[in-house]
Amino acid sequence: MNDYDDGTFLGGFLLTFILGWLGLLICYCIDKHRTLKGAVCCYLVRNIIIVTIIVLIFFGYISALPISVHSAY
Numbered sequence: 001m002n003d004y005d006d007g008t009f010l011g012g013f014l015l016t017f018i019l020g021w022l023g024l025l026i027c028y029c030i031d032k033h034r035t036l037k038g039a040v041c042c043y044l045v046r047n048i049i050i051v052t053i054i055v056l057i058f059f060g061y062i063s064a065l066p067i068s069v070h071s072a073y
Contacts, residue, residue: 007032012039017046 012035016023020043027039
């Protein structure tokens, strides 16, 4: 039986999801393997989502302003 607590994957994931890089830093300081693994996975997923949203905005698939394509003239 292992008496060492590895932490929880979900705990690290949620901490990093809420706090971002600060949550990742906290998980690194806690030094529990599963918690850090969850934090790193969340950080990667979060960054992929942010980059995807930025690319979609850049290429005009998501518009911040409701601008009509057809002109009024």
